[in-house]
Amino acid sequence: MEKAQRVHGKGKAVLRAYGTEVAFEEMSYTYPLKLLSPKTSASKPIAIVYAMSYGGGLVGGDHIDLEIDVGAAAGLVVLTQGSTKVFKTRPHSYRPSSLSASDLTTQALHVNVASRGSFFLLPEFVTCFKDAQYNQSQKFQFHEDSTVVVLDWITSGRLSLGEQWSFTRYRSTNEFWMSGKRVAKDVLLLDDSQSNLPPLGPRPLESRLYPYSCFATLFLFGSDVQNIVNSLNNDLANVSQFQSPSPMDLIWSLSSCGGHGTVVRLAATEAQMIRLWLRTALGPLKDVIGIDIFEKAFI
Amino acid sequence: MDLSQDEYLLLLLSDGNLPTGSFVSSSGLESFVKHGFLGLDTATKDTETPIPRLSKTDGTVNFIRDSLFTYAHTALPFVSDAHITVSRLRDEIASGPPPVELVEEVEKALLELDELYECMMLNHVARRASQAQGVALLTLYSKGFTKPSLVALPAIDTKDSTAQDTFLTLIDDMKLRIRASDTPGHLPICWGILTAALGLSLERSQYLHLFLQARSLISAAIRMNTIGPYASQQLLLHVIKPLCDSALKQTSHIRTQASAKSKNINDEERSTPYEDDDGPATTWPLGEILGARHDLLHSRIFNS
Numbered sequence: 001m002e003k004a005q006r007v008h009g010k011g012k013a014v015l016r017a018y019g020t021e022v023a024f025e026e027m028s029y030t031y032p033l034k035l036l037s038p039k040t041s042a043s044k045p046i047a048i049v050y051a052m053s054y055g056g057g058l059v060g061g062d063h064i065d066l067e068i069d070v071g072a073a074a075g076l077v078v079l080t081q082g083s084t085k086v087f088k089t090r091p092h093s094y095r096p097s098s099l100s101a102s103d104l105t106t107q108a109l110h111v112n113v114a115s116r117g118s119f120f121l122l123p124e125f126v127t128c129f130k131d132a133q134y135n136q137s138q139k140f141q142f143h144e145d146s147t148v149v150v151l152d153w154i155t156s157g158r159l160s161l162g163e164q165w166s167f168t169r170y171r172s173t174n175e176f177w178m179s180g181k182r183v184a185k186d187v188l189l190l191d192d193s194q195s196n197l198p199p200l201g202p203r204p205l206e207s208r209l210y211p212y213s214c215f216a217t218l219f220l221f222g223s224d225v226q227n228i229v230n231s232l233n234n235d236l237a238n239v240s241q242f243q244s245p246s247p248m249d250l251i252w253s254l255s256s257c258g259g260h261g262t263v264v265r266l267a268a269t270e271a272q273m274i275r276l277w278l279r280t281a282l283g284p285l286k287d288v289i290g291i292d293i294f295e296k297a298f299i
Numbered sequence: 300m301d302l303s304q305d306e307y308l309l310l311l312l313s314d315g316n317l318p319t320g321s322f323v324s325s326s327g328l329e330s331f332v333k334h335g336f337l338g339l340d341t342a343t344k345d346t347e348t349p350i351p352r353l354s355k356t357d358g359t360v361n362f363i364r365d366s367l368f369t370y371a372h373t374a375l376p377f378v379s380d381a382h383i384t385v386s387r388l389r390d391e392i393a394s395g396p397p398p399v400e401l402v403e404e405v406e407k408a409l410l411e412l413d414e415l416y417e418c419m420m421l422n423h424v425a426r427r428a429s430q431a432q433g434v435a436l437l438t439l440y441s442k443g444f445t446k447p448s449l450v451a452l453p454a455i456d457t458k459d460s461t462a463q464d465t466f467l468t469l470i471d472d473m474k475l476r477i478r479a480s481d482t483p484g485h486l487p488i489c490w491g492i493l494t495a496a497l498g499l500s501l502e503r504s505q506y507l508h509l510f511l512q513a514r515s516l517i518s519a520a521i522r523m524n525t526i527g528p529y530a531s532q533q534l535l536l537h538v539i540k541p542l543c544d545s546a547l548k549q550t551s552h553i554r555t556q557a558s559a560k561s562k563n564i565n566d567e568e569r570s571t572p573y574e575d576d577d578g579p580a581t582t583w584p585l586g587e588i589l590g591a592r593h594d595l596l597h598s599r600i601f602n603s
Contacts, residue, residue: 188580251588255424
């Protein structure tokens with residue numbers, strides 16, 4: 001069997017603050033990863049990086065490794081341009097469709113944030129197409145006085161093609177280390193291994209997650225985002241859930257985790273609802289990253 | 300009939316009257332029901348609002364199914380590793396009291412497991428329930444499973460007394476640490492410790508843990524009145540068994556990798572890109588949200 005060509009894209013970005021300015025000491029990337037840092041008008045030592053893949057998608061066998069280092073008092077906002085699409089095979093490829101089941105697409109991100117540094121990962125959602133296999137692994141190392149905000153979200157597939165959670169496997173790991181100690185580790189595994197368990201009837205992923213087609217997890221660490229956490233806690237303090245005849249279109253929860261961190265989980269029938277929710281809930285970030293950058297994050 | 304020690308332990312540990320505190324926990328079922336998810340099915344997806352169509356019993360079965368699988372994927376690796384860790388002491392005891400270094404090593408490994416489980420349990424309601432039930436299991440060993448001193452019961456032999464002393468010391472020490480908030484004392488770790496101390500095999504410890512989790516969901520469903528007491532027996536015989544069997548098949552081999560040191564994931568020398576590709580994982584994110592919303596319920600009969 002012909003082995004699919006494996007593509008291993010690597011990238012590295014090292015950001016340092018000089019007074020109210022920031023500069024990248026290093027910025028490198030290889031195919032199919034691309035890093036772009038547009039100039040910002042911010043009056044703070046803060047920069048944006050767009051992490052993109054050529055063609056706007058990843059295919060079976062693609063590996064992306066990105067390493068980011070944010071220096072003391074520097075701030076970095078990492079965004080994507082559009083959603084991350086994970087295909088089973090490269091579209092319009094001449095390659096024979098002889099991909100083996102092990103043709104996993106992987107993305108790894110390793111972020112180091114120095115003391116008083118801040119890091120914001122606010123990408124568009126990931127969409128795994130039918131039969132895709134995706135493994136994302138992200139690790140964040142920071143300090144007690146750093147600020148870290150990480151958004152990780154996934155939709156159910158190409159709605160226009162009627163895809164509802166019809167990928168093969170999705171695994172996402174987010175690990176947080178504060179001052180050398182692991183404070184939170186979240187691993188989400190979505191696959192259809194439980195769908196057929198004779199003698200019981202089928203229970204596909206779509207049924208398990210019904211009626212939702214988008215799930216998001218938001219992690220918040222640091223005193224700069226404490227006002228966001230307080231405001232969310234206030235919202236929940238006012239909730240008194242009576243017996244509901246049917247599920248809400250958007251549902252969310254909040255739990256505190258180690259290292260004074262907070263994890264927020266959301267589910268909604270449409271991704272757009274989560275986007276709007278985030279835009280409102282994370283509104284106070286405008287004061288931290290500046291309104292221009294904030295607007296870019298939630299178009 | 301001749302019951303082996305292992306089989307007899309199964310009878311004792313599966314007793315619904317064991318004081319483990321599981322009766323105050325619904326593992327998210329109460330929240331699931333109150334939020335309108337019971338009986339929901341994709342068959343209604345063409346209607347404007349999703350309306351529950353399935354019977355309460357079918358809805359309960361679906362909840363148990365989704366809940367049990369995510370529990371097996373997250374908790375069972377910790378049961379396995381805690382059991383394997385404590386069993387190292389049992390193997391050593393066969394040839395006399397275990398060396399102090401080994402006892403310390405075992406205890407350190409258990410604390411690492413407990414710490415990792417706490418890090419991975421990002422739902423405060425489930426965290427609370429897990430801690431309450433964990434410490435109850437340790438108390439169960441020291442108060443409920445040590446040999447009583449009775450006139451009718453001759454003194455235990457040296458080997459048995461070495462084993463009991465070793466495990467009692469280990470378990471009492473864990474309890475002290477839990478009380479001092481040094482370590483959370485989560486249910487899967489404590490279950491692994493208890494069953495290994497009693498000498499129950501790993502396979503049976505794993506199976507029993509999943510069975511008890513499923514049965515506690517069934518008990519919660521009876522209290523919530525989503526199934527009746529007779530239906531619950533039908534489910535235990537015809538549904539819970541295949542569920543436990545397949546959940547076990549999928550998760551019994553998974554380990555926590557708690558003792559694996561932090562590696563730089565960009566390390567060139569790594570053999571596989573994702574060291575924890577098969578580690579513990581949540582498989583039902585909706586269950587996480589609903590479970591964590593338990594405290595928002597207007598009225599509730601369970602603590603979790």
